Amino acid sequence: MSTDLGVTPAPTKAAAAATASVAAVSPLPGVPKPDPILVVDNIVRQFGGMTAVNVPHLEVQRGIITALIGPNGAGKTTFFNLITGFDKPSSAPRLIGGPKSDHAARSMFNGRSVNNMGAAKVAQRGMVRTFQLTKALSRLTVLENMLLGAKDQPGENLFAAVIKPLWAAREREITAQAEDLLQRFKLLEKKNDMAGSLSGGQKKLLEMARALMSEPTMIMLDEPMAGVNPALTQSLLGHIKSLRDEGMTVLFVEHDMHMVRHISDWVVVMAEGKVVAEGPSATVMDDQAVIDAYLGAHHDTDLGDDSLLTDEVAEELAKEVELENRTEGDA
Numbered sequence: 001m002s003t004d005l006g007v008t009p010a011p012t013k014a015a016a017a018a019t020a021s022v023a024a025v026s027p028l029p030g031v032p033k034p035d036p037i038l039v040v041d042n043i044v045r046q047f048g049g050m051t052a053v054n055v056p057h058l059e060v061q062r063g064i065i066t067a068l069i070g071p072n073g074a075g076k077t078t079f080f081n082l083i084t085g086f087d088k089p090s091s092a093p094r095l096i097g098g099p100k101s102d103h104a105a106r107s108m109f110n111g112r113s114v115n116n117m118g119a120a121k122v123a124q125r126g127m128v129r130t131f132q133l134t135k136a137l138s139r140l141t142v143l144e145n146m147l148l149g150a151k152d153q154p155g156e157n158l159f160a161a162v163i164k165p166l167w168a169a170r171e172r173e174i175t176a177q178a179e180d181l182l183q184r185f186k187l188l189e190k191k192n193d194m195a196g197s198l199s200g201g202q203k204k205l206l207e208m209a210r211a212l213m214s215e216p217t218m219i220m221l222d223e224p225m226a227g228v229n230p231a232l233t234q235s236l237l238g239h240i241k242s243l244r245d246e247g248m249t250v251l252f253v254e255h256d257m258h259m260v261r262h263i264s265d266w267v268v269v270m271a272e273g274k275v276v277a278e279g280p281s282a283t284v285m286d287d288q289a290v291i292d293a294y295l296g297a298h299h300d301t302d303l304g305d306d307s308l309l310t311d312e313v314a315e316e317l318a319k320e321v322e323l324e325n326r327t328e329g330d331a
């Protein structure tokens, strides 16, 4: 038993292009990128007296897979929420009493300002983040979950609902789109099952499939591997790479350093709310500042060196897989 991610196949054309697109970029925090899809400035978030996030400048290169890593409490999730409009920076511009304009939070997505924009609008612009399926959505079927992810849902537009033929045509269209995606994620035969009955790994796949219903330009995944058994890891990795290969930009937060090493074109490291390092994954993960950032916060963090995989850990993983296979029958 091992968590070996398999023989690394030759990089696809898109993968090689992604690597090449940032090859000349210096590995420095906040460094400009040749073709950034997302540019953020002065992103600060305080909770009481505590500064959870303080990022003066960050750029995310278009069309590549960027990993955001860092110890627990580094501010990764908060940062995700801030850039996708689910949370508001403390440094957001205000009519009265806000920060000076050159210190105010600013975000540009795909060449347009998304300053102070809520999550729904940010999603409409093409930047979508995934969430763990909530309890309420567990009581919907897999297909219903997918339809909720669609753009321009007929049920939400009263006017369209009145014009029945338009409604029906659009519903057929999004149902077909949903079924295509479910097929791709090997969830089609579960389309009428309750989302709550899926295994942890299948929920992650559904989450990703649902996010794709809105045809995003950039997809943000918060710990896509959490709760996924190693048997499904490979398939999730493949899906994430193929999103990139189809031209999507991927930004993901992940604890699993093996995965980060294997699929990221670029890695951004946060510690104590700040970006402390960024660069190509091989460079960054052997960087002393990065190792210090991890070791400072918790000593047992595995930076993805397979030699750290002890027999004990391997045995635990094997048990986990066996258990999940028995109870869930994961595809």
Ligand SMILES: Nc1ncnc2c1ncn2[C@@H]1O[C@H](COP(=O)(O)OP(=O)(O)O)[C@@H](O)[C@H]1O
Pocket (backbone or CB within 6 Å): 047, 052, 070, 071, 072, 073, 074, 075, 076, 077, 078, 079
């Ligand atoms: N809603 C909140 N209220 C108060 N503190 C919070 C809140 N959300 C996050 N924090 C704090 O902000 C810091 C960063 O948290 P988080 O963004 O979840 O880190 P990460 O995702 O890197 O583990 C932590 O110290 C956390 O306790």
Ligand SMILES: [Mg+2]
Pocket (backbone or CB within 6 Å): 076, 077, 078
């Ligand atoms: Mg988090």
